[in-house]
Amino acid sequence: MSTKSFRIALTAVFVLLVGAAQAALKTETINYDVDGEPFTGYMAWDDSFEGERPGILVVHEWWGHNDFARKQAERLAGLGYTAFALDMYGAGKVAEHPEDAKKFMQAATGQEGAIRARFTKAMDLLKARETVDGNHIAAQGYCFGGGVVLNMARLGLDLDGVVSFHGSLGSDITAEPGSIKAAVQVHTGGADSFVPPDQVAGFVKEMQVAEVDLDFFSYPGVKHSFTSPEADELAERFNMPLGYDEKAAKESWESMKAFYEAIFAE
Secondary structure, X not given: OOHHHHHHHHHHHHHHHHHHHHOOEEEEEEEEEEOOEEEEEEEEEEOOOOOOEEEEEEEOOOOOOOHHHHHHHHHHHHOOOEEEEOOOOOOOOXXXXXXXXXXXXXXXXXXXXXXXXXXXXXXXXXHOOOOEEEEEEEEEEEOHHHHHHHHHHHOOOOOOEEEEEOOOOOOOOOOOOOOOOOEEEXXXXXXXXXXXXHHHHHHHHHHHXXXXXXXXXXXXXXXXXXXXXXXXXXXXXXXXOEOOOHHHHHHHHHHHHHHHHHHHHO
């Protein structure tokens, strides 16, 4: 090989490497309003995937829109989706103590129609992104957020599917036959004191009566917040019945991936 051709080959390799480095995870902090109140969300996508793709909303735990929620959006982006970690409490309302988390959650759920309005605003923002196929939208939530996405399904929102991770299964809203358009996947810990067996049984019965396409996973001996690596530290600091479980976290994520692949292929 001549010196000239060798230099050309090196240049080609350099261009390929630079292109690969540039075509990677992209994120954007989104400031928006809902009924005159400020909120802050987090959009994530990977521009190495071309064209429109399904969009997934991520609803945070009762702690608020924190780094954990943003990390889940980034992980979904790595799978080829555009993900939006939305805000249910309002800009800056992120709790570090359970009492504050409780106050933020009660304030949000205590306003009639607020949860739905905040969710649908985020869904509109996600659908408007140029990388999103607005006909294929799903949502997943954790803890408080898991209950939110299940309620959005109960309300009949136009979602392909919802996934709840250690979310509350009880609700004041009861699904009726034909009311839920979304496929539903639920992951709960068998030792989750926030989601006792009677709540599990009631939920499964509700979904059966409503003729819902349901995937339900219960992990024996697993506590609340099993997907969060910070759960053990929070449990010790605040004497709460929480616990991270690496096996359940991995298994639930893999099941979630298969769920999305199936519903978005339809």
